[in-house]
Amino acid sequence: MAALTIDSKVRMNSGHEIPVLGFGVYQIPSSITSDNVYHALQTGYRHVDSAVLYRNEAPSAAGMKKSGIPRSELFFTTKIPPFDMNYENAKRHIDNSLRETGFNYLDLVLLHSPWGGKTNRLGAWRALVEGVEAGKIRTIGVSNYGLHHLEELEAYIKSVEEKDGKGKGGILSVNQVELHPWLARKEIVGWCKARGIVMEAFCPLVRATRMNDPLLVSLAKKHGKTPGQILLRWSLQMGFVPLPKSVTKSRIEENAQIYDFELSEEDMKSLDTGVYKPCTGWDPTTSND
Known part of the structure; x- marks a missing residue:
């Protein structure tokens, strides 16, 4: 495989590039988000993954x-919240996110x-x-989408x-789901990869429950x-974009030090377990709604 560095990017279906390592800010209190994001960027990250639901878009920005760092060299993600999933609310949240961040x-x-x-998710x-x-x-893309919802969106x-x-109809470029060796989601990953859709991995560290x-x-x-x-390197070599989160500066740095080694084919196969309950306690990708 091509050598990976902290500056590595992958081109999405949209034609834009996304850094292959992201910094997640889920559950980071807004009072310390700015400092954590700043430290992550000083460490070498260029990709910040936020959401309206996290209530820390403004401090992330x-x-x-x-x-x-020039805005053109940085990558910022946000998400339309689950409880506001319809056309009008999505339009409002887009404008609110631009206002909150001050980004163009x-x-x-x-x-x-x-x-x-x-009706509401297609409207959004x-x-x-x-x-x-x-x-x-x-x-644009989706998060927590299983096969049922992906196929619905593709048909639309x-x-x-x-x-x-x-x-x-829009260009589906990303699906962000929980991904790690104990939840490899092979069917979803296969479906997305066949269509060039980037798989982003949240919970790539399994919330430290498997260390x-x-x-x-x-x-x-x-x-x-x-x-x-090891978990983050596995994610990179699987072709995913992992989104590790930490409020500890030394751990933020540690999570970025994954480019000076490579897991062998045997190592990767040994991690191919694929059975584990999602760390969120609920798996929306299995919903038939």
């Missing part, structure tokens, strides 16, 4: 601005979950498409294109790394 554009906006029923998607057309958003996009022309796993510990010793670094 403040940390990005404080870094002094949003790099990536996702539908946070497939809640709200078919239409609002994202209009956001791209208006220059407010560069790339195709139907709009048949009527209005190519690209008019004492014997296999993980043995691989960490083999490579002179921590179990967390």
